[in-house]
Amino acid sequence: MSANATSAVTSRRPFGRRLVWYWLLPVAVLAWELATRSAQAAYFPPPSRIVVRLHEMWFSGPPSRAFLTDEALADLLPSLARLFAGWAMACAAGVLAGVALGRSRGLSALVEPLLHFGRSVPPSTLLPVFLVLFEIGTPMELASIVYGVIWPVLINSMDGARHVDRQYIETGTVYRLSAWQRLTRIILPAAAPKIFAGLRLSVSLALIMMVISELVGSSEGIGHRMLEAQSQFDIPAMWAGIVLLGLLGIALNGAFLGVERTVLSWHRGARNGG
Template sequence: MILRRLAWCWLLPVAAVLWEVATRQAQAVYFPPPSAVVARLHEMWFSGPPWRGFLTDEAFADLLPSLGRLAAGWAVAAAVGVVAGLAIGRLPWLSALVEPLLHFGRSVPPPTLLGVFLVFFKIGTPLQLAAIVYGVIWPVLINSTDGARHVDRQYIETGQVYRLGRRDRLLRVILPAAAPKIFAGLRLSVSLALIMMVISELVASTEGIGHRMLEAQSEFDIPAMWAGIVLLGLLGILLNAAFIGVERALLGWHRASRTSSR
């Protein structure tokens, strides 16, 4: 296992060197070498003074608004999706009433509704938040519903034997039992939130990473455009790693129980 991890650690620098050599030999306009992309990335966003965390004015104008909208949209979608999913999963009448609408809603690609959002929301943060929430809520909602619906019957009966009220039964029995599936939906929603953040900023925004990439494209600043792509990839890796850390901390009991059962 350790040798495999070391092999993967060496793979990235080797790939970067091969990319550098190949792009310099090809001299393709639209595929700049990694060194030029990293230099432009540093110049645009991370060449500020140390007392500001090396962030430039462009970083405050682009990164912070984008990350703020991503966090706010994801938090709203996660809260609504978990609460609604638990209710739908535990109430058969509610499931029969809304589940056909849910399957219809999640089958509609979120980018196709940006025109509809333009009618109901102002251009800027309200529209972008609506787009992020709509694109993110579905995996959380579906997984929460499925997790709450398939709670082991023995857990429910145990709660009834101990005469737990509805609130305690929900918080101490149903929610922990559904937590693994809920977190699977939440983890998938993080990457979707990043995607919807960029799409919404490409269409209706005057700031943010997506808007900066659109400006770079219109000005034929190819290294800046690639710098935005690399930055989004790095953000995706960092967000996924942070979420895995939180998941392991909160669901350590679940991993321990699975290991002991083996």
């Protein structure tokens, strides 16, 4: 088989897989609808009821507000603000500390055992500590998000900065680059694929920690609204929150992948030899 024919076959395979998944999703939703309607289980409402409740709660507002309801403004916007603020702080601190530790063997040997101990502690177990330190409110929630998110960014940044090709560093020395130039032109670009791998993991962790912190210590947000729906036995509203979180996760992951492809396009082209 010629090279062109082989590439055409391999290019058709991912499209075929995607087509299968596009058909499986509506089939799965239809099966869920039929199964829940036939079972009539109180805690498993059909998807149609969940979508209706989702629309009523958050997306039945006026067009001037992008169809957002008062509940959406009270729940979605604070949750997203905390998510992005906590994620940004964790990523900035993780990248800075990770690169510094990755380029210093002595400092890394001293601190790394503490890092592995810290990341082994489940973030949810520290929520009572954060409640004592910060009390109920946004500071406690931000602290929870930062602690839960920082570890993959820190570890991947440290690993990427540690394994920069020695020839790149020697080339920078030959051209008498300053420490700042070596950092911005050699170390960060070489470590960028590893850093972005940690950033991508941190997106989903930020969403998880946002919900957990709002379930424990918040008077607003998606997690608080789900807890309130549970206490009122509003099961469709509780499931609407779960579906909304899933949709947010898909949207955030897709947006991050788009940014990653744009920023690391040079790396993908070099890896493919083009």
